[in-house]
Amino acid sequence: MAHYVKIAGGIVVAEQGGPDDLSKEQICGSGEDAEQFVEAPPSVRVGYVQQEDGSFVAPPPAPAITGPTITSKADLFRRCTDAEAEAIETALAAQSVRKRRIFETAQYISSEDPDFADLRAAAVEMFGAERAAELLAASV
Numbered sequence: 001m002a003h004y005v006k007i008a009g010g011i012v013v014a015e016q017g018g019p020d021d022l023s024k025e026q027i028c029g030s031g032e033d034a035e036q037f038v039e040a041p042p043s044v045r046v047g048y049v050q051q052e053d054g055s056f057v058a059p060p061p062a063p064a065i066t067g068p069t070i071t072s073k074a075d076l077f078r079r080c081t082d083a084e085a086e087a088i089e090t091a092l093a094a095q096s097v098r099k100r101r102i103f104e105t106a107q108y109i110s111s112e113d114p115d116f117a118d119l120r121a122a123a124v125e126m127f128g129a130e131r132a133a134e135l136l137a138a139s140v
Contacts, residue, residue: 069111
């Protein structure tokens with residue numbers, strides 16, 4: 001069985017296969033897209049990484065799935081400087097009553113919360129990515 005893979009950025013992104021008696025063009029088609037396919041062993045699958053010598057290796061294992069990040073709001077404000085706390089208060093004052101009440105009544109911040117992406121984006125905009133990560137780090 002003939003096996004061809006398409007490489008993008010050193011990663012296998014597509015596979016095509018067919019009987020050995022068919023040409024590459026018959027299996028992969030013709031044109032610019034088909035020219036991006038190279039012959040590979042049948043064990044090579046989407047996600048494999050092409051090495052400099054042309055060989056292929058399995059992708060690294062997926063990162064371990066972790067639970068949500070839970071940050072106590074008390075910890076958030078303990079980590080803040082006075083100026084950062086003032087900036088948070090100013091940003092909250094600009095929010096709708098509903099969003100302010102959600103933030104004010106919550107005891108913790110969860111990365112699974114539907115509003116977390118907006119909160120994180122605002123923190124990154126105000127304090128930069130590194131400082132936002134420090135402020136929103138999980139409580140222990």
